[in-house]
Structure formats: C-alpha cells, structure tokens
Amino acid sequence: MQFTVNSALWRQVFAVPAEITDRHIRMCSGVALKCLLLLLRDPDVFGDPKAIADRLGQPVSEISDALSYWLETGVLSSSGPDGQAIPSQPPRPASEPPPAVPVPAPPRSAVSAPPAVRPHFPREEAVSIVDSDKTLSGLLQELQSMMGKLFTSADLDALIALYSFYALTPHYIITVVSYCISIGRSSMAYAEKVAASWIGEGIDDEGVDRHLDTLAQRRSNEGRVRSAFGISDRSLTPREREYIATWFDTYQFDLSLIEYAYEITVERTGKLAFGYLNKILASWYQNGIRTIEEAKQESKPSSAAGAKPSGTGSELNRKILEQFMKD
Known part of the structure; x- marks a missing residue:
C-alpha cells in the first residue's frame, strides 16, 4: 500500500x-x-x-x-537581547555521517562500583555515541519500544551512562527497565537510580534475573499480606516492607502463621501494629516455632511443678508487650 x-x-x-x-x-x-x-x-x-x-x-x-x-x-x-543572532554549531551536510565518538566500555563480565562522578552527555554528543555503536543503537530502539516513547536528551544521557559509565550489558539494562515499568516507574532517570542501587548490592549480570525474581516474589508477598491485613487505603511504608521481606525470606514463615500473629496483635493492642507483630514473629523464629499449633502451645503458661522458666509462654508474651509499649 x-x-x-x-x-x-x-x-x-x-x-x-x-x-x-x-x-x-x-x-x-x-x-x-x-x-x-x-x-x-x-x-x-x-x-x-x-x-x-x-x-x-x-x-x-x-x-x-x-x-x-x-x-x-x-x-x-x-x-540575544539586542536582536543579534547567537552563533550555534553549523549543521553538517545530510550526506556527512556523524563523527564517531569512542565509548569507554570496560569489560562487562562483572559489575564493579563506578567512579564517584559520572559524566553527562549533551544531546549532540549522545546522538553521535549512539550512531557509532550498533549495540547501543539497537538497545535504544528496544527500550523506546518497551517504554512507548522517543527518548529525550535526559533519557539518552541516562542510557549512555548505564552502558558506558556503569559498564552494564544490554541484558542488565533491559532487565532494570523492565522492572521499572512493572512497578509503574517508566523513567530512565529512575532506572539509573535502580541500577546504581543494584550495583551497590553486588548484583552482577549473572544474578540480575534471580534478583528480579526475588523482587517479584516480594511484591507478591506484600500483596498477600495487604489483603490478609485489610490494607487497601494506603501504601506500605519502607519499614513495613522490610518486615514482610524478613518474615518470608529470612524466617521462611507461611502466610497462615503470619495471619495468626496478626490476630494476636489486634487482640492485645487493639490495632494493626507492625512493630508488635514483628516482635511476635521474631520470638517464634528464635524459639524454633514454625506452625500455628506450636505457636498456640507456646502461648500456654507452663504449669509443671518446679518447671524452670524458659522465657516462653505467657511470660514471653508479657515481655513482648512491655517492650512494644516502651518502643
């Protein structure tokens, strides 16, 4: 046609x-x-x-x-103010290719901490860098398609920084941008912040997919907890998200045990108190409690004659509540 x-x-x-x-x-x-x-x-x-x-x-x-x-x-x-034209760079003829600008790209087999100050790339320089590198040019087209927009000067600056300054592979960059899109933060500036954070955590190209899976599972766990706790009118705070990650990742608790701790929290404090709930779960983890049945047994006071106090049972519950009230 x-x-x-x-x-x-x-x-x-x-x-x-x-x-x-x-x-x-x-x-x-x-x-x-x-x-x-x-x-x-x-x-x-x-x-x-x-x-x-x-x-x-x-x-x-x-x-x-x-x-x-x-x-x-x-x-x-x-x-200018007097009406005189301010000279600018003369345009190149259409047939003249843009100058090749070398891109400092260290080996990409590992991710290491970059220098303290990253350079910035003006639009003309950024365009020349992209045009001179087929890999970067292809990466630009892929990211623009993913984000559904043409890149601004700031977007190009962030992309070239990720590729040359942070020395990230196209796979790593695409993974970071995919994550940002999935959480509703479709911005190259935000993608650069995320990438810098991941690099600081020691996440390299081989581990970036696993890290993405971990983050996806954490978001799923947060959603399950929000539903179980009836949280629908606000977002979770960073501290609350840290608590939830610990319950699932470190303690390896299932949701039913967390829900039981939630019921105890509301019963004793009259509200959802993440700090108190976390202390309950931490005490269960330290005492080897992994099921609701064990948690219920732990809550019963010891009635054996001459039994040595163990810091569990109703005595432990009292200490948790006292500590929570102090905090």
Missing part, C-alpha cells in the same frame, strides 16, 4: 529543510519535531518556548529541552 498527501493541502505550504528528514527524524523526540514545525510555520508567532508550550499543551520545561536539541545540532540559533 502506498500513501500520498491530499492534493488540496498544497494550497498553503511551508518549507522543511531536508536535513530534518535525512538526519534528525530518527533521533529527535516527537515534541522536538512538533516545536520545529511550528517555528518553520510561523517564527514570529512561535518564537519563544512559552508560545509553543501553549500551542502544544506541554510544560515549558519540556519545550525548552526540545529546543535545546535543535540548538545543539545547529538547526536553530537563538537571539
């Missing part, structure tokens, strides 16, 4: 430089392309970011970022 422009539209036209379609259309963002079209259509009306932002219904910050791309590439120039 072929497409042609409706001939009636040719009654009123304006020119678009071939440079735009020959070189930039693949790498510029959708917002950047819209900004340029408005400027080409009527530079007197759309000569400043505010006018363009009003027409496109976008924040001025987004428009400024888009216009920065065209300034950096030499397509646009800005005027």
Whole structure:
C-alpha cells in the first residue's frame, strides 16, 4: 500500500529543510519535531518556548529541552537581547555521517562500583555515541519500544551512562527497565537510580534475573499480606516492607502463621501494629516455632511443678508487650 498527501493541502505550504528528514527524524523526540514545525510555520508567532508550550499543551520545561536539541545540532540559533543572532554549531551536510565518538566500555563480565562522578552527555554528543555503536543503537530502539516513547536528551544521557559509565550489558539494562515499568516507574532517570542501587548490592549480570525474581516474589508477598491485613487505603511504608521481606525470606514463615500473629496483635493492642507483630514473629523464629499449633502451645503458661522458666509462654508474651509499649 502506498500513501500520498491530499492534493488540496498544497494550497498553503511551508518549507522543511531536508536535513530534518535525512538526519534528525530518527533521533529527535516527537515534541522536538512538533516545536520545529511550528517555528518553520510561523517564527514570529512561535518564537519563544512559552508560545509553543501553549500551542502544544506541554510544560515549558519540556519545550525548552526540545529546543535545546535543535540548538545543539545547529538547526536553530537563538537571539540575544539586542536582536543579534547567537552563533550555534553549523549543521553538517545530510550526506556527512556523524563523527564517531569512542565509548569507554570496560569489560562487562562483572559489575564493579563506578567512579564517584559520572559524566553527562549533551544531546549532540549522545546522538553521535549512539550512531557509532550498533549495540547501543539497537538497545535504544528496544527500550523506546518497551517504554512507548522517543527518548529525550535526559533519557539518552541516562542510557549512555548505564552502558558506558556503569559498564552494564544490554541484558542488565533491559532487565532494570523492565522492572521499572512493572512497578509503574517508566523513567530512565529512575532506572539509573535502580541500577546504581543494584550495583551497590553486588548484583552482577549473572544474578540480575534471580534478583528480579526475588523482587517479584516480594511484591507478591506484600500483596498477600495487604489483603490478609485489610490494607487497601494506603501504601506500605519502607519499614513495613522490610518486615514482610524478613518474615518470608529470612524466617521462611507461611502466610497462615503470619495471619495468626496478626490476630494476636489486634487482640492485645487493639490495632494493626507492625512493630508488635514483628516482635511476635521474631520470638517464634528464635524459639524454633514454625506452625500455628506450636505457636498456640507456646502461648500456654507452663504449669509443671518446679518447671524452670524458659522465657516462653505467657511470660514471653508479657515481655513482648512491655517492650512494644516502651518502643
């Protein structure tokens, strides 16, 4: 199937430089392309970011970022207070390929802590880096497809940092971005923070899939606990999430035992108190209690004559409550 422009539209036209379609259309963002079209259509009306932002219904910050791309590439120039044009980089001919910019990429067999200060990559430099590396170029296309958007200058900066500064493999980067999308944080800036955190935890390329599975299981466990505790009107706090991870990952308790501890907590404190509930489960773990039956037996006071106090039973329950009240 072929497409042609409706001939009636040719009654009123304006020119678009071939440079735009020959070189930039693949790498510029959708917002950047819209900004340029408005400027080409009527530079007197759309000569400043505010006018363009009003027409496109976008924040001025987004428009400024888009216009920065065209300034950096030499397509646009800005005027000073006296109306004189401020020189910008001259545009390269459409046939001239972008210069190859070497990407410092150390061996990717292991993930190590990067230097303290990471570089930032302006749009023009970022585009050149992507164009000079087929792997990075393919990775960009994959991530844009996953996130359903064209990358901004900030997105490209974060991507190149992950690839060259943090020396992460495409597999690692895709895994991090997949995780961010799954939790509703579809942002390359957030992906960089997550990746830096995982690197700090010593998670390398071989272990990143296992870590992702662990995080998925933790989210599932958190959902089960929220349902069991009737938490539907708020998110869990970081401390509460830490508690839940400990109950399942470290203590290896099943949900039924956690629910029983929840019932005891509400009965004794009159509310859901994660701190008190955690103390109950911690005491059970320390005393080798793994089932509801053992927990019920532990709650019974010792009645044997001459029995030596063991710190369990009702005495232990009393200590837990006293400690909780102090805290």
